[in-house]
Amino acid sequence: MKICIAGGGVIGLSCAYYLKKAGFEVIVVDRGNGTNNCSFGNAGYISPSHFIPLASPGIVAQGLKWMLSSTSPFYIKPRLSLDLMRWGWKFYRNATEKTVKHNAPHLNNILQLSRSLMIDMDNNLGGGFELKQDGCFMLCRTEEGFIHEKELARDAASFGLDAPVLSSSEIQAMEPEVKVNVKGGVFFPIDCHVHPVRMMERLYSYLQQQGTDIQFQTEIKGFEKKDGRITALITDKEKIKADEFVVAAGAWLPDVLSMLGVSVLLQSGKGYSTTYVNVVRNIHHPAILVEDRAAMTPLGRDLRIGGTMELSGINHDIKMHRVKPIVRAANTFYPDLHLEVPAPEMVWTGLRPVSPDGLPYIGRPSQWSNVSVAGGHAMLGVSLAAATGHLIRQIIMNEKTDIPIEAFRVER
Ligand SMILES: Cc1cc2nc3c(=O)[nH]c(=O)nc-3n(C[C@H](O)[C@H](O)[C@H](O)COP(=O)(O)OP(=O)(O)OC[C@H]3O[C@@H](n4cnc5c(N)ncnc54)[C@H](O)[C@@H]3O)c2cc1C
Numbered sequence: 001m002k003i004c005i006a007g008g009g010v011i012g013l014s015c016a017y018y019l020k021k022a023g024f025e026v027i028v029v030d031r032g033n034g035t036n037n038c039s040f041g042n043a044g045y046i047s048p049s050h051f052i053p054l055a056s057p058g059i060v061a062q063g064l065k066w067m068l069s070s071t072s073p074f075y076i077k078p079r080l081s082l083d084l085m086r087w088g089w090k091f092y093r094n095a096t097e098k099t100v101k102h103n104a105p106h107l108n109n110i111l112q113l114s115r116s117l118m119i120d121m122d123n124n125l126g127g128g129f130e131l132k133q134d135g136c137f138m139l140c141r142t143e144e145g146f147i148h149e150k151e152l153a154r155d156a157a158s159f160g161l162d163a164p165v166l167s168s169s170e171i172q173a174m175e176p177e178v179k180v181n182v183k184g185g186v187f188f189p190i191d192c193h194v195h196p197v198r199m200m201e202r203l204y205s206y207l208q209q210q211g212t213d214i215q216f217q218t219e220i221k222g223f224e225k226k227d228g229r230i231t232a233l234i235t236d237k238e239k240i241k242a243d244e245f246v247v248a249a250g251a252w253l254p255d256v257l258s259m260l261g262v263s264v265l266l267q268s269g270k271g272y273s274t275t276y277v278n279v280v281r282n283i284h285h286p287a288i289l290v291e292d293r294a295a296m297t298p299l300g301r302d303l304r305i306g307g308t309m310e311l312s313g314i315n316h317d318i319k320m321h322r323v324k325p326i327v328r329a330a331n332t333f334y335p336d337l338h339l340e341v342p343a344p345e346m347v348w349t350g351l352r353p354v355s356p357d358g359l360p361y362i363g364r365p366s367q368w369s370n371v372s373v374a375g376g377h378a379m380l381g382v383s384l385a386a387a388t389g390h391l392i393r394q395i396i397m398n399e400k401t402d403i404p405i406e407a408f409r410v411e412r
Contacts, residue, residue, distance in 0.1 A: 004242035010039035012248035014389030041348030043295040049188035053358025055094035073293035077312035090356035106407040114387030128202030136191035137287040177281040251351035253375040268351035273306030292329035362408040
């Protein structure tokens, strides 16, 4: 059986990995060149700590406050877009205690499954992802932030997650190379991180060695359909016939699915990162700087910092006034890192595929019997990649899935 995967980001490649291992002939189509998409410049977290969906109580009020500042970590570009309005309304409706109570256990299930599968995948690929099981800090510089994170630690305990609340001196003891300037924080020992570029390179090289046909610089233009089934993917180069199709097109998921008459609510959430090479005194653990919504990841001797969520449509414009606060936050939390604001050409940007309820889309759309969707992972694409690939394989092979996937259905 031949399976064609539309999209070669971490989600498409992870699907390819599990399908190839199951013995299928696999072809991946992507219009990029395999060196850049949202899966390269991210923070690399595999984070069971992120079991609270993005749409949660308080986020709307906080978001509106942030909208008033040009340097805040969140921005929605005001524009007349029906999709944005529908997405915004759904997000608003989902940001309730009731929806979070319903969705968090599903997110927790898939995060836990994915963490263990990702460790297996990395082991299977010779440790090529540079995966580290070093945990992750949620660091707070204000009392208010610290109180909020302590509540999160209590919620984590209800999912069986170890999440010790640490004082500033306990955190300092775990970061011997740099000074830490915080009120306190929570540590999630279960979290891991990968080097995203190494992970993507290793996945490409493994899949190619295994005979996966990866077609870069090939644009998806449409699908050939017959009797409720897709018979071929039409690209700008050729028609690719296959038995099964997986759509894993990241922030472009609605565009590619619209070629199949399937509609999903999704907005692209632009974020930035920059990587400092060979940092003399580096942090030992990844950290989320809670009040500033910034993420820091040690990648060997290098240090990546990133953040912001801009809902400004599909564009890769670099807005330095949103990058500077990320650097400022890093220097506030770690005052002797003395990080400089990077030149714009040293800033990476990527588009997160953001669903309005914080859950991914994983499953078959009802109209098509041989299409599966794998997308909408927002800020959790790396965290959820392995489980998504594994579940897509189970769906295609008509197996009972390891976890319930009803909450991730495409038409919801
Ligand atoms: C600053 C930042 C930090 C982040 N940190 C983390 C983190 O620490 N942990 C985590 O889990 N996640 C993180 N994320 C999110 C994560 O990067 C994404 O969720 C993930 O990369 C999405 O993967 P994807 O495969 O769905 O999309 P992508 O990687 O964007 O891949 C989609 C692919 O589809 C292709 N495509 C689309 N349309 C077409 C078409 N018509 N024809 C051909 N090809 C097409 C594109 O070219 C692209 O290569 C972060 C994101 C950002 C921006």
